[in-house]
Amino acid sequence: MSEEILLHARGLTKTFGDFTAVDGIDFAVRKGECFGFLGPNGAGKSSTMRMVGCVSPVTRGELRLFGLDPATDGPAIRARLGSCPQRDTLDEELTVEENLWIYGRYFGLSRKEARARAAELLEFAQLTERARDKVEPLSGGMKRRLTIARSLINSPEILLLDEPTTGLDPQARHVLWDRLFRLKRSGVTLVLTTHYMDEAEQLFDRLVVMDHGSIVAQGSPRELIGAHATREVLELRFDAEDHSELAPLVEGVGKRVEVLPDRLLVYADDGDEASAQVHARGVEPLSSLVRRSTLEDVFLTLTGRTLVD
Numbered sequence: 001m002s003e004e005i006l007l008h009a010r011g012l013t014k015t016f017g018d019f020t021a022v023d024g025i026d027f028a029v030r031k032g033e034c035f036g037f038l039g040p041n042g043a044g045k046s047s048t049m050r051m052v053g054c055v056s057p058v059t060r061g062e063l064r065l066f067g068l069d070p071a072t073d074g075p076a077i078r079a080r081l082g083s084c085p086q087r088d089t090l091d092e093e094l095t096v097e098e099n100l101w102i103y104g105r106y107f108g109l110s111r112k113e114a115r116a117r118a119a120e121l122l123e124f125a126q127l128t129e130r131a132r133d134k135v136e137p138l139s140g141g142m143k144r145r146l147t148i149a150r151s152l153i154n155s156p157e158i159l160l161l162d163e164p165t166t167g168l169d170p171q172a173r174h175v176l177w178d179r180l181f182r183l184k185r186s187g188v189t190l191v192l193t194t195h196y197m198d199e200a201e202q203l204f205d206r207l208v209v210m211d212h213g214s215i216v217a218q219g220s221p222r223e224l225i226g227a228h229a230t231r232e233v234l235e236l237r238f239d240a241e242d243h244s245e246l247a248p249l250v251e252g253v254g255k256r257v258e259v260l261p262d263r264l265l266v267y268a269d270d271g272d273e274a275s276a277q278v279h280a281r282g283v284e285p286l287s288s289l290v291r292r293s294t295l296e297d298v299f300l301t302l303t304g305r306t307l308v309d
Helices: 044-050 070-078 096-106 111-125 139-152 171-183 197-203 221-228 243-250 271-280 297-305
Strands: 005-016 019-030 032-040 060-065 081-084 158-162 191-193 208-210 214-219 231-238 256-259 264-268 287-292
Touching: 005 044, 005 191, 019 032, 019 044, 019 191, 019 208, 019 214, 032 044, 032 197, 044 060, 044 158, 044 191, 060 070, 081 139, 096 111, 096 139, 111 139, 139 158, 139 171, 171 191, 171 197, 171 264, 197 297, 208 221, 208 297, 214 221, 214 297, 221 297, 231 271, 243 256, 243 264, 264 271
Parallel strands: 032 191, 032 208, 081 158, 158 191
Antiparallel strands: 005 019, 005 060, 208 214, 231 264, 231 287, 256 264
16 A cells, blocks of 8 residues: 555535535545445435545535546546446346446447456456356346446546445355455555445455544544444343443443443453453343454444434
């Protein structure tokens, strides 16, 4: 990963009438890194990605890709980008390889170039054996790999992926992670949004957490966990209708106690020591579990547990 900045935004804002979807955010993406956006529904992630992809105009602020302004250099920027949308937009009546050939022609590749590039990408996506099959009967994982392969037809310098693994089973997600890791190793800069915390921890070098159109935290997964969570979490379950009534019994154990409907979370640097303190007070939970803190703990601490529709 180099220190060269391929993408930066300052005061980036997107409004729709009186509604502010993105509220003056600042971020930068370095060449060769995997950069991520995390946030609940309505946080402004997709609106930001659409501006970065040069398909939605900036309302206010500064946005530059490769040193170019999307307002005046949109076509030149898009020629150097790849984009994988949330939903597959493949032509299901065509074969797998035909989808790639046609997309290559959109970028001005000759027939010979498009076919050669398609063959390379089918091998990369592990779809060579399905090259002449129609798209419609493919599994969800295969369709996602094909969509990513299609987004690489123009050999982009930056690949934008909006929730690329949504709806996939665990096996398909891990195959896709492997493909993305290989892309990053080859020098492609990745910019992703995702709802999966394990995915963010696996893939992201750096990320921003968005909520209500603003950035509430940014850094590497390790930095964010260190700044907004403890090293470990002690989960305590009791035979109780309302766990909030039991919270005072463990108050002062660890750095913070969070009440959930079915358990108490005690945030502590040493979960085993926290568990020992709980039992020393004569408190006997039905079960206790010590685990390391994760990016999900950070995410829920920063954005809350309230469902956003």
